[in-house]
Amino acid sequence: MRIIFMGTPEFAVASLHQLHQSEIEVAAVVSAADKPAGRGRKLSVSAVKQYALENNIPVLQPEKLRDPAFIEELEKLNAELFVVVAFRMLPKMVWNLPELGTINLHASLLPDYRGAAPINWAIINGEKESGVTTFFINEKIDTGDLLLQEKVSIHPEANAGDLHDKLMDTGAALLLKTVRGLAAGTLEARPQPMDSSAKEAPKLNKDNTRIDFNQSTDTVSQIIRGLSPYPAAHTTLHRQGENLLCKIYAVKQVPGRTDLKPGELHTDNRSFLHVGCQNGLLEVTELQLEGKKRMNSKDLLNGFSFEENDYFG
Numbered sequence: 001m002r003i004i005f006m007g008t009p010e011f012a013v014a015s016l017h018q019l020h021q022s023e024i025e026v027a028a029v030v031s032a033a034d035k036p037a038g039r040g041r042k043l044s045v046s047a048v049k050q051y052a053l054e055n056n057i058p059v060l061q062p063e064k065l066r067d068p069a070f071i072e073e074l075e076k077l078n079a080e081l082f083v084v085v086a087f088r089m090l091p092k093m094v095w096n097l098p099e100l101g102t103i104n105l106h107a108s109l110l111p112d113y114r115g116a117a118p119i120n121w122a123i124i125n126g127e128k129e130s131g132v133t134t135f136f137i138n139e140k141i142d143t144g145d146l147l148l149q150e151k152v153s154i155h156p157e158a159n160a161g162d163l164h165d166k167l168m169d170t171g172a173a174l175l176l177k178t179v180r181g182l183a184a185g186t187l188e189a190r191p192q193p194m195d196s197s198a199k200e201a202p203k204l205n206k207d208n209t210r211i212d213f214n215q216s217t218d219t220v221s222q223i224i225r226g227l228s229p230y231p232a233a234h235t236t237l238h239r240q241g242e243n244l245l246c247k248i249y250a251v252k253q254v255p256g257r258t259d260l261k262p263g264e265l266h267t268d269n270r271s272f273l274h275v276g277c278q279n280g281l282l283e284v285t286e287l288q289l290e291g292k293k294r295m296n297s298k299d300l301l302n303g304f305s306f307e308e309n310d311y312f313g
Helices: 010-020 047-054 068-077 118-124 160-184 217-226 297-301
Strands: 002-007 025-030 035-037 042-044 081-085 102-106 129-136 146-153 233-239 242-254 265-267 273-276 281-289
Touching: 002 010, 010 025, 010 047, 010 081, 010 160, 025 047, 081 160, 102 160, 118 129, 118 160, 118 217, 129 160, 146 160, 217 233, 217 242, 217 281, 273 297, 281 297
Parallel strands: 002 025, 002 081, 081 102
Antiparallel strands: 035 042, 102 129, 129 146, 233 242, 242 281, 265 273, 273 281
16 A cells, blocks of 8 residues: 555644554655744644654655645646545545545544544543544545544543543544555545534634633643643733733642632632632642743742632633
C-alpha cells in the first residue's frame, strides 16, 4: 500500500510513526505551512513536518488545497490511499483523487462528537468513555462511512491532555489496522448513523470556555479539566480598580463546605484558594493570572495577595 499522509499537530505524529515503521509506504506528507512563533517571530514547523524531515519523507505545504500545482504533485505521487489525521477540511478534488479514497482518524466514537474539539467536550460533558474512529471522508465533515472503532475508558480525574495522549496512541494503532485491512481487502465500510441526538463537539471560543460558578462543583470541575491544558478555562478576577484575566487549570473538591456564594473567594494568602460554586466549594490548585506564569496556587500566594472583596466572575 502506497499512501500520502496529511496532518499537522503532535496528535498526528503517533499515527505517522506507526505507518512509517510498518510495511506501508508513505510517499509524502502534507502539512500546514510554517508559521512565525515566539518573540523573534522565527518560522516554526509543524510536529508532522518535523517528523517527516527527520525520517526523509517528502513534505508538501500548499497554501491553497485547490492549487493546480498541488493537485498535480499529488497525482504524480500515485498513492492508492490518502490518510488524514488532524488536518484541514479537504475539497472533493483532493479526497476523491486516490483509487481507494481518503480516510480520516477522528478522536471520538462517531456519530457522537463530530466537530473540532471532541476530546475537550467528552471531558466537559462528564463522559465515562470515549474512543477513536476511522472512516472515509465525504462532502460533510465527520459523516462518512465508518471503518473501525475502538473504545477507551476515561479516568474520573482525567483532563483533556490525559485523554489526548490516550487517544493518540489508541488511534495510531487503529489507523494502522485500518490501512492494513484496506490493503488486504478485508474491511467493509458501513454507513454512519445520522442520529439527530448525537452529541456535538463545536469549536472552542471565548464564550464556551468561560467558567460559570453558578453551576455545580462537578460541572465546573469538568469544564476546567476538559479545557486543561489547552486552551484553558478562564474567568475574571475582579478587585478594586482592576479586572484580571485568570486561567484555571486544576481544582479539587472541598468536602462539606457550602458557605461561599458563586465566585466568592476565601484564602489565607499562604496555602489555599477556595472559590464558591452553586452547591459547594472548589480549591483552585493550578492557575495563571494575567501577567504571570502558570503555577500552583501556593506558589502564586508567595508573591500575590488576594483582597477581602476579590471575586471570580
